Structure formats: structure tokens, C-alpha cells
Amino acid sequence: MQAYAHRGDECVVVARDQLVAVATHCRDEPSMHFDMVVDITAIDHLETFDEFRFEVVYHLYSLPHKHRLRIKVRLDEDDVHVPSVSGVWKGALWTERETYDMFGILFDGHPDLRRLLLYPEFEGHPLRKDYGFADIQPLVPLTDIGVPMSLGTPFAGTNRERGIAVGEGTSAAGKALIPQTTAFKPDVVYK
Amino acid sequence: MKQPLRPKSERAKPFERREMTFAEKLFYPAIWEGLKVTTKHLVENIFGRKHTVTLEYPEVQRPYPERFRGQHRLMQRDDGSPRCVACMCCSTACPSNCITIVAGERPEETIEKFPMRFEIDLLKCIYCGMCVEACPCDAIRMDSGVHPKPTYNRQAAIIDKEGLLAAGAKTIATQGGTFGSRVAGHLKKHI
Amino acid sequence: MSTETVREYLTEEEEDRIGLHTQEMILNMGPSHPATHGTVKFTLRLEGETIRDLDPDIGYLHRGFEKMCENATYTHAFPYTDRLNYCSPFINNVGYALAVEKLLGIEITERCKYVRTIISELHRISDHLTCLAATSLELGAFTVFLYGVQSREEIYVLTEEICGARLTVSYVRIGGLTDDLPESFADHWKLVKRRLDKNLYDIDKLIGRNRIFIDRMQNTGILDTETAISYGCTGPFLRACGVEYDVRDAAPYLVYDRLDWTMPTGTRGDNWDRFLIRLAEIEQSISMIDQCIEQMPEGPVRIDDWRVVLPPKDEVYNSIEAMMAHFKLIMEGLKVPPGEVYSYTEGANGELGFFIVSDGSGKPSRVHVRPPCYHLVAALPEIMRGKLIQDLVPTFDTINMIGGEIDR
Ligand code: SF4
Ligand code: SF4
Numbered sequence: 001m002q003a004y005a006h007r008g009d010e011c012v013v014v015a016r017d018q019l020v021a022v023a024t025h026c027r028d029e030p031s032m033h034f035d036m037v038v039d040i041t042a043i044d045h046l047e048t049f050d051e052f053r054f055e056v057v058y059h060l061y062s063l064p065h066k067h068r069l070r071i072k073v074r075l076d077e078d079d080v081h082v083p084s085v086s087g088v089w090k091g092a093l094w095t096e097r098e099t100y101d102m103f104g105i106l107f108d109g110h111p112d113l114r115r116l117l118l119y120p121e122f123e124g125h126p127l128r129k130d131y132g133f134a135d136i137q138p139l140v141p142l143t144d145i146g147v148p149m150s151l152g153t154p155f156a157g158t159n160r161e162r163g164i165a166v167g168e169g170t171s172a173a174g175k176a177l178i179p180q181t182t183a184f185k186p187d188v189v190y191k
Numbered sequence: 192m193k194q195p196l197r198p199k200s201e202r203a204k205p206f207e208r209r210e211m212t213f214a215e216k217l218f219y220p221a222i223w224e225g226l227k228v229t230t231k232h233l234v235e236n237i238f239g240r241k242h243t244v245t246l247e248y249p250e251v252q253r254p255y256p257e258r259f260r261g262q263h264r265l266m267q268r269d270d271g272s273p274r275c276v277a278c279m280c281c282s283t284a285c286p287s288n289c290i291t292i293v294a295g296e297r298p299e300e301t302i303e304k305f306p307m308r309f310e311i312d313l314l315k316c317i318y319c320g321m322c323v324e325a326c327p328c329d330a331i332r333m334d335s336g337v338h339p340k341p342t343y344n345r346q347a348a349i350i351d352k353e354g355l356l357a358a359g360a361k362t363i364a365t366q367g368g369t370f371g372s373r374v375a376g377h378l379k380k381h382i
Numbered sequence: 383m384s385t386e387t388v389r390e391y392l393t394e395e396e397e398d399r400i401g402l403h404t405q406e407m408i409l410n411m412g413p414s415h416p417a418t419h420g421t422v423k424f425t426l427r428l429e430g431e432t433i434r435d436l437d438p439d440i441g442y443l444h445r446g447f448e449k450m451c452e453n454a455t456y457t458h459a460f461p462y463t464d465r466l467n468y469c470s471p472f473i474n475n476v477g478y479a480l481a482v483e484k485l486l487g488i489e490i491t492e493r494c495k496y497v498r499t500i501i502s503e504l505h506r507i508s509d510h511l512t513c514l515a516a517t518s519l520e521l522g523a524f525t526v527f528l529y530g531v532q533s534r535e536e537i538y539v540l541t542e543e544i545c546g547a548r549l550t551v552s553y554v555r556i557g558g559l560t561d562d563l564p565e566s567f568a569d570h571w572k573l574v575k576r577r578l579d580k581n582l583y584d585i586d587k588l589i590g591r592n593r594i595f596i597d598r599m600q601n602t603g604i605l606d607t608e609t610a611i612s613y614g615c616t617g618p619f620l621r622a623c624g625v626e627y628d629v630r631d632a633a634p635y636l637v638y639d640r641l642d643w644t645m646p647t648g649t650r651g652d653n654w655d656r657f658l659i660r661l662a663e664i665e666q667s668i669s670m671i672d673q674c675i676e677q678m679p680e681g682p683v684r685i686d687d688w689r690v691v692l693p694p695k696d697e698v699y700n701s702i703e704a705m706m707a708h709f710k711l712i713m714e715g716l717k718v719p720p721g722e723v724y725s726y727t728e729g730a731n732g733e734l735g736f737f738i739v740s741d742g743s744g745k746p747s748r749v750h751v752r753p754p755c756y757h758l759v760a761a762l763p764e765i766m767r768g769k770l771i772q773d774l775v776p777t778f779d780t781i782n783m784i785g786g787e788i789d790r
Contacts (some may be wrong), residue, residue, distance in 0.1 A: 091614030117441035
């Protein structure tokens, strides 16, 4: 365990297997009483790391005592498992999902670790430093929804004329799907 | 039961909720009040345009404030050449990378560079005004007071040096003022 | 429908409780449903009209704010923050600027503090008005919507006069502002205030004691205080639960500790409480702006450190030192010492936090924003479980989810 402060923000670094115990203690100890996890996120130290690559950051706040604390857990590149604190604070439910979505950090014991902001077919984790700024995702194939795209489907005719088959995306997260078959052609071509 | 710890504040002022009276429960007073308010507005708008908030648009137009960030223009020197010295400050400061400058050399000794090409892609531009802030020569401004015009194709939305200069004007030799809009207001007299 | 099919969907206990055999239905609400403004999709598991479970699906407006900030200089992030909470861009601007200033360890000028307070409160009014107007609209009070949006429109006109744009303001800079308030501000504000007062009075007359409206709002969307805290809810939502927490009061920034204002809190934590709190906060904000205009000292709005802010144009045009400082700042970007800060301000929906990590270069190594409504939407399944589907609409409205902010 290591503690430091920068610009008035206090921060402790805890070992991974201690995290839930520390979190529960922070919440239940009357002199600390951190009843709210304000935020959970992660930092990727790809350029500078030697011992650890990721830091998972927890910001805690105590409403009655009006003090704040930052808890950090350091993770190796190839072992990105952290115990989930969603049993301690419910606010961790979504923030951990988002951290998983953006960094690929796996929260063990989280009841529902799915992608939150991105769609399930997304490849990679965009906030990792090795995900390029202009990386392009592959097109997602159309999901077979069991209903043939025939004349019975509304707008079927109009879409066929333009050569684009638009399928109702009904993937698990229901994001709009881009059809794989037709390449996107911009209307206006630069001369 | 133990009272949970809660933050206390002197500023807090819990408001009381008044239960509905019997008359209010009958709906009628509220309907009557509502009709009174809307009828008042109707009468006000028919007899006396003082309170009317709508504008009869094409005939009546809202004047834009002095600081309005509209389409860009390039200012001119006394001889009509652009004030711009192709220092690339604006294109560096532009968050959306929509300014393209190609510098050329001038024969005179005092001012070495001038822009051979100066193009702004108005479709990429987000009208943030950072280019105006970044220009050290008072060469680019956004105080033209016009919106970018809609175009039929994307190429037409890129305005070139001539287009920018045509909207520009001569600035006074001593470039005064503190910031964009002040300068603009100060200069309106001279244009 | 045979009883066997029902057995598949309902637990015995649920069946007993209801005593009515219905088949469960999955309903997709949104993302372009009129009530889910801000583009969110709810996957509802319904049993009759009762919500058994709810899965909010966000991310339709995801633009990669955090990734974009990592590839931009500290100043370039301002246009991005405008687009976070598009109902109150000034508050985001101020929040971000305060975070970077905390990292830099600089103190802004007195006048700048006042101006920042004024613009934050101005946009708090506009955000609350949007929320009130949208809530009323979706519950059928169209006139209230028009009055609310009319006042918001006037605030936008005032915003345009301050910074030159209605929505995409980009007004605040690290270490100050792009420019001082315009001279006409105080007069214009008086006009806006007069109209706003009138409209608030009318709004109150229209729905303040209207049973049709109150019946939809009262005792719906309740979340108990303990759970709300555990979920990290802040802002009007938490104050409606009776928790006296406001960042402006608990950790005063800018000049909030010098102003005289009260913090309205509710008692039941239902939709009507949140609605009334927003109305009361608008009044508080109006009085805060008035006090700020009165107390505001003269002076510069930018600090006098050319390594952080651009030098004034006068100097740039006429002196070589300023010109060099100007070039250096534009070309290299602001250099921020390595470190990390979490800075928090009171946004219109709660605590708006910025977590910034710097590695000493001209670009932030990590910018994370804690959107206030994120945690409220996370708590939505808990609020709505077992409630009726029609209560989802007012609850979602008073939560005031802003798509640009939650999706980033
Ligand atoms: S207004 Fe902003 S986006 Fe447009 S050219 Fe200037 S700096 Fe670039
Ligand atoms: S900053 Fe001004 S002088 Fe420099 S290139 Fe841009 S317009 Fe020209």
C-alpha cells in the first residue's frame, strides 16, 4: 500500500486482492464513511510503464464528512482482472461496465459485464493507447431476424432501388447495423 | 434504528408541499387559471406587439450581436493584398484542421511570406473562433455577420483566398483593441 | 394462451402476487421514441403495464470525447466540452477549465471568477428550463413547453451576445476567458430576467396546482435515499431525496461562498420534488447572477502569465516578447506539469467531474469526464422495477438525461 497526494487529491494504491476489503472498510468505518463511489475509470500507461500498464482508479466521496479519496489498483498487461466493487457500491455497476468497454479490464464478480457505450460487435477497446486514433471497425454483418426482407417489409422496394438492403438491427444491444453487402458510396464525388 | 449519517448544510431549505384542497381536487380551478393565462397571452399578442416574441422572419430579422461568429474573411493591406503572413498559427490552432495554407515568398524585404493558397473548408469548420484568437496579424476574422451559405456540393463549401479576401476589408494601420469583437466594433467605423 | 406458456415466463411467486395470468412482453422503447429524447433505448420486460425489468441502452451519441481529447491540446478540448451537456455548455467549459487550472496550480483573477459564476448560473437556468419544458411537454402541457423554451431562447440570445454562438460557446479558456462580458450584459440580463420571471409565474399558474399534472408527478419515480447515495446520484435528484448536498455548498469553488443563496431540498424524492427543486433553483440562480453583477470588481479576466494564456492582442501586435509568447503557446500547446487531478463542479444535473492525467506534454494523456446524469440513468432500472410503464416518462424527464453528456 502506498499513499500520496497531488494538488490536494489524496490517493492510495492498493493491492488487487485487498481491494474489496479496503473498499468495504472505507465504506463502513465511521470516521471514513465513504458512502458514494463517484467514478471509476482506468488509465493506460502504455508509453511509460515498466511494472504495471493499467491503473484502475476509484474516486470515493463521503457525504457527511465531505472528504474525497482516490484508490488505485495497478494491473499487469496480461492479467487484467480486478475484483468488482459493485457489491459495495451500486454506483460501480455502470462505471465498471464502461471501464470494461473502454479498456477491456475484467471485473470479476460483476453481475452483468457487457459493453455499455459501444456495440457488442466492436473489436478492441478504444481507450487503450494501442488502439489507433483513426482505426476503423469492420462492418458488422446483418443479423438474421427471421423475417425475409421481401415485399412484406416496409420500405423494401425503395431500398432495393438504391441498392442498399436495410435490415432492422436486432442484435442484443440493438445498435443500427451497417449492411455488409453494399459499399457506402457518397453522393458527391470530389472532382 | 440508528439514524444514518447525512450531510448538513446551513443553506438547505426543505420546502413544504401543500396538499390539495378540495376545490383543487375538482380540476376546475386549475383549468380556469390555465385558461386565464393563455387568454391573457392571446389578448396581449393581438392588441399590442410589445410582448410578442416571434419575428416575421424574412421581413424582420434579428440583428446579430457584435461578437457573432460567422463566416471568415481575410483582411487586406492598403494595397489590397492579404494581411496574412502565412505564419500557420491559425491552422495550428484550428481544432478541426480545416484551414489549408500554402506559403509563398514575397519579393519585398520586410514581409517575407504570403499565402499562395488559403482555403477554409466550411463543412469541417465548427465556428469556434480559435483561428481569430490565434492570428497575430489581425488577418483573419469572423465578424462578417453572415452565415455560411448552403451549397450544392462539397467542393463549393471550401472557400479560397479570393473569396475570403472579397469579404474582407482594409484594417487600420495601428491594430488596436483587445480581442476579436472589440476590434471589430472599433473598426466598423473605418469600413 | 395456455397456462403452460405463462409458467415459462413468470415465477410462481410473481404469479401468486398478481393473481392475473399475463404473458411477459419485451418492448423496445426508443432510440427515437418521443419520450426518450437524447437518444437512449430502453428494453423493457413488461408484464401487463408493470415494468419487470428495464435495460437502458446508451451510447447512440458516443463520439469518443475522451479519445479525442487525448489527441488534442488542452485548449482544443474546449469545443468538445461544449458538446457534452448541450443544454449548459458554459458549465462544462468552466468545469474543464477549473480542472486544468487545478492541475497547473494557478489562481484566476477575481473578475474572471465572477464572470464564470454568472455564465454557469445562466446556463443552469437554461438547463433547468429545458428539463421543465420537456417534462411538461411529455405530460401534455404544451403551453408550458412553449413558455419554458421561449425563456431559454432568450438566454441563448444573451449567450450569443456574450460569446458569439448560441450553443457551441467555446468561451472559457484556461486561465481566463476569451473576452470580458459585453458592456450591454447587465441591461440585457435585466430584460431576460423580467421575461423569465413572467414566464415562471405563468408556468406556476398553469401547472403548479393542476391536479392532472401533479397526479402524474407525485409519488412516482421514488428512489430511497440510501440506494440513491449508493448509486452515486447527485444534484437535484439527491436533493429531492432530502440529502443536503450541493458541490457549490460542500466544496465552494469560484465565488459561491460569497453569495447568499439557499439550497432547496425535497422530502419524498419523487418526480414532483425534483420538478419543484428545479423551479426553486432557477430562482436561486437568478438571484445569484444579480448578486454577482453587483459585487463584480473591475479588472482583467485573464491571468497575467503568458505561458498559460495568450497575451492581449495589443501587445502581440506591438511587442516582440508578446509575439514570441503567442507563437510558443499556439505552436506547442499549453505545457502542463505531470500529475493527475479530479476536479468537480456542480453541473445542472449534479456533480460534473473531470479527471485529467498529464504526462507533461502538450496533450493530456487521459481526460475522463464524470457526467452527472450517467449515474442517474444507471439507477433507473432500480427506480422503475415494479412500477407502471407510464411512470417511466416523467421519471426519465426529471432525471434529465442529456445524450451528449452520457454518451460522450
Ligand atoms: S472557426 Fe475554429 S474550426 Fe473554423 S477555421 Fe477557425 S479555428 Fe478552425
Ligand atoms: S494566423 Fe493570421 S497571419 Fe497567420 S496564417 Fe493564419 S491568417 Fe495568416
